[in-house]
Amino acid sequence: xxxxxxxxxxxxxxxxxxxxxxxxxxxxxxxxxxxxxxxxxxxxxxxxxxxxxxxxxxxxxxxxxxxxxxxxxxxxxxxxxxxxxxxxxxxxxxxxxxxxxxxxxxxxxxxxxxxxxxxxxxxxxxxxxxxxxxxxxxxxxxxxxxxxxxxxxxxxxxxxxxxxxxxxxxxxxxxxxxxxxxxxxxxxxxxxxxxxxxxxxxxxxxxxx
Numbered sequence: 001x002x003x004x005x006x007x008x009x010x011x012x013x014x015x016x017x018x019x020x021x022x023x024x025x026x027x028x029x030x031x032x033x034x035x036x037x038x039x040x041x042x043x044x045x046x047x048x049x050x051x052x053x054x055x056x057x058x059x060x061x062x063x064x065x066x067x068x069x070x071x072x073x074x075x076x077x078x079x080x081x082x083x084x085x086x087x088x089x090x091x092x093x094x095x096x097x098x099x100x101x102x103x104x105x106x107x108x109x110x111x112x113x114x115x116x117x118x119x120x121x122x123x124x125x126x127x128x129x130x131x132x133x134x135x136x137x138x139x140x141x142x143x144x145x146x147x148x149x150x151x152x153x154x155x156x157x158x159x160x161x162x163x164x165x166x167x168x169x170x171x172x173x174x175x176x177x178x179x180x181x182x183x184x185x186x187x188x189x190x191x192x193x194x195x196x197x198x199x200x201x202x203x204x205x206x207x208x209x
Contacts (some may be wrong), residue, residue, distance in 0.1 A: 009037040011044060012067065015125055019044040020051045021132045027055065027072065035072040045070065103139040103206040104130065105197075106146035123149070127156040131163050138204060139169040141197050142189075147176045152185035160188045173197065 011019035019039050026035045029044025034150055037048050044066040045061065052059045052072045060071040079192070116149045129137060140163065142150050149156050150172045164170050170189025176185040177191060 006034045006036055012038055012040045014039075015121070016043060016047060016108075017125060017129045017132075020047050021129070023048050023051055023072070024132075027057070032044060034074075034193060035195055036075045037070045037072065039068050039070070040066065041138070042068075044068075060077060102207060103141060103142045103200055105136045105201065105206055105208045107143045108145045109148040109209065114189065120155075124155055127159045127163075130168075131153075131159050136163065136168055137170070138164070139171060139200055140189075141192070141200065142170075142172045142176070143197070144173070145177055145180075147172045147180060147182055148188060150188050151177070151182045152182050154187065164188060171197065171200075 007026050007030050009019075009022050011022050014022070019037065020048060023037050026037075039045050039048060048070050049059050049061065052070070054114070056075050057072045058075065060073075062069045062071075065142065075147065099109035106123075109123065110116055111122035112119055130140070148154060154160075160170055172186060172189055174183070174191040174193055177186060183191070
C-alpha cells in the first residue's frame with residue numbers, strides 16, 4: 001500500500017526475518033520515500049529499527065493498540081546511494097568481508113539444539129533469509145540429517161530451487177542419502193561425494209550449521 005510520498009509495509013504476524021526483508025524491498029523500490037512499517041511484536045520492531053539505522057534512515061516509533069508503527073525517513077528526505085566514497089573506513093572493511101565467497105554446510109534438519117519444532121521453523125526461516133541476501137552463498141552443502149531438507153517432504157524445497165535457479169549450487173551428501181534411504185527422493189540439487197565437499201569447504205569460508 002502507498003500514497004505519493006509514503007509506502008506502507010504491513011508485516012503483522014510475520015516471523016523473523018520477514019519484516020526486515022519486506023522493509024528492505026520497500027526501501028529499495030522507492031528511494032527517497034518515507035516507509036511506514038507495521039509490526040506486532042518487540043523483536044520485529046527492534047530488527048526493523050536496526051536495519052533502518054544500518055542504512056542511515058531516521059526512525060520514529062509509535063505504539064498503539066498493541067501494534068508498532070515505524071516510520072523510516074531517508075536523511076534529508078532523500079535516499080543517499082551507499083558507495084565506498086560516502087562510507088567510513090570501517091564500512092569499507094565490512095564490505096570487503098561481505099563480498100567474500102562462502103559456502104553454507106547444513107548438518108541437520110533443525111537450526112540449533114532444543115525444541116525440534118522451533119528448530120525446524122528457524123531452519124525454514126534461515127533458508128528463506130539466504131534467498132533474500134545480497135551476498136548469497138556459492139554453495140549449500142547438506143550432510144547427515146541435513147539431507148532431509150533436500151528430499152521429498154521438505155518444507156524448504158521451493159526456496160532451495162529458487163536459490164539453485166539464481167546460481168547457488170545445492171549439494172547433498174551421497175553417503176547420507178544412502179544411509180537414510182533417500183537417494184530416490186532427492187528433489188533439488190545434485191549428489192556429491194565427501195572429496196568434492198571437502199574441496200569446496202577448503203576453498204571458501206564455510207558457515208557450518
